[in-house]
Amino acid sequence: MKVCVFGANGYVGASVYKSLRKIPSINVSGTYLREPSLFDELYKLDINEPESFSSYYKQENPDVVIWSVMDGPNEHMLTDQGLMHLLTFLTPETKLIYISSDFVYSDGKGPYDEEDSLSTLPDDHLFSSYTNAKIKAEHLINNELSNYVILRAGPIYGENQIGKLDDRTDKLSYHLRSDKSIAFRDDLIRTFVHVEDLASVITELVQNDVTGVYNTGQSESKSYYQFMRLMAEQLGYNPNFVEKESEYEKVDQEIPKDTSLITKKITEITKQKFR
Ligand SMILES: NC(=O)c1ccc[n+]([C@@H]2O[C@H](COP(=O)([O-])OP(=O)(O)OC[C@H]3O[C@@H](n4cnc5c(N)ncnc54)[C@H](OP(=O)(O)O)[C@@H]3O)[C@@H](O)[C@H]2O)c1
Missing domain, CATH: 3.40.50.720 (NAD(P)-binding Rossmann-like Domain)
Incomplete structure (x- = not known):
């Protein structure tokens, strides 16, 4: 084939x-x-x-x-x-x-x-x-x-077969490695x-x-915030460094809120x- x-x-x-x-x-x-x-x-x-x-x-x-x-x-x-x-x-x-x-x-x-x-x-x-x-x-x-x-x-x-992470998780682990907090939206629900x-x-x-x-x-669907806390745990970092991002940004109106599947x-x- x-x-x-x-x-x-x-x-x-x-x-x-x-x-x-x-x-x-x-x-x-x-x-x-x-x-x-x-x-x-x-x-x-x-x-x-x-x-x-x-x-x-x-x-x-x-x-x-x-x-x-x-x-x-x-x-x-x-x-x-x-x-x-x-x-x-x-x-x-x-x-x-x-x-x-x-x-x-x-x-x-x-x-x-x-x-x-x-x-x-x-x-x-x-x-x-x-x-x-x-x-x-x-x-x-x-x-x-x-x-x-x-x-x-x-x-x-997640990590693909050539060891590449998706951009969001990559950014998450970059921040948490250096004990910096990082914020994700809790109002955007995804699968x-x-x-x-x-x-x-x-x-x-x-x-x-x-x-x-x-x-x-x-x-089960999750917000970015919920998902990234779980990812932080899975990667062995303290999930408390993952914070909720402000929902009052300019782009707020632009993003579809719940596209869960x-x-x-x-x-x-x-x-x-x-x-
Ligand atoms: N990533 C996500 O979260 C996500 C979510 C939902 C759906 N998807 C869908 O999943 C599929 C794969 O996405 P991905 O995350 O793997 O994206 P990606 O890493 O950006 O890969 C897309 C590939 O498309 C190739 N490409 C772009 N324009 C091209 C053109 N004119 N001719 C030939 N090749 C071209 C690029 O080739 P080069 O690298 O060689 O430039 C690139 O490798 C896409 O259909 C996307 O819409 C992705």
Whole structure:
């Protein structure tokens, strides 16, 4: 079986790529964009560039494609160009596994299940490029394809297979190492997912016939403040150095408050237990 990981140089993609490489029956290739590449054999590719995308895709002709790319404020280009190219190449036999976000539920009144409607943000909103691009991508995939899995994830955390931590935990341990306090919001409720759990569920989905849309992550949601206190404990630091951040910041109105996810469906259809 041939599998392509778009974004194999990234936080999630690197773990997915490494997990798949351990499976003898899978022939995996992956892409990166910016130097340096984490793995020698990755293919340098701008997914938005039609010619290079086309030559890479025709050369690989995969059975499964994993979409693990992200580009913050330019996310709309990934959907309007990169994903559009990909859709023209996918055959009904090729399975697409697309990583989406809890921000598709951006009205922020969770917990949400997979059937809840998605809400776009106004163009001038801080998160509109990312959120609206993810929603558009989901609609495109849903309308054009049948052989696909969309995995919606909240904040992804933990050490990945190349020893990289997510930025928030990295910042947390940097502060606590030097006995400095650090503050996180207690009013923003999320469903956190460990990077290795996400990589492992993707590895399972590569090898089975499951399709559809699934929320991923822990069964219980937490605020950033609650979650980071737990992380501090797990990392062996004093959790009392984690404080509550002021809720009265300027950006306060901008951030969806509760994007927590009901994740029962994925645990019923896969073997994955989310830590
Ligand atoms: N991290 C989270 O908390 C979180 C939460 C919810 C959903 N997600 C989703 O999870 C997926 C993976 O995210 P991540 O955290 O692993 O992000 P990441 O570490 O930023 O990795 C994204 C990768 O995308 C690649 N990329 C960006 N623009 C590209 C382009 N034009 N052509 C080709 N490659 C391009 C980058 O390649 P280079 O490194 O080579 O530049 C990068 O490695 C994304 O779909 C994201 O939306 C992430």
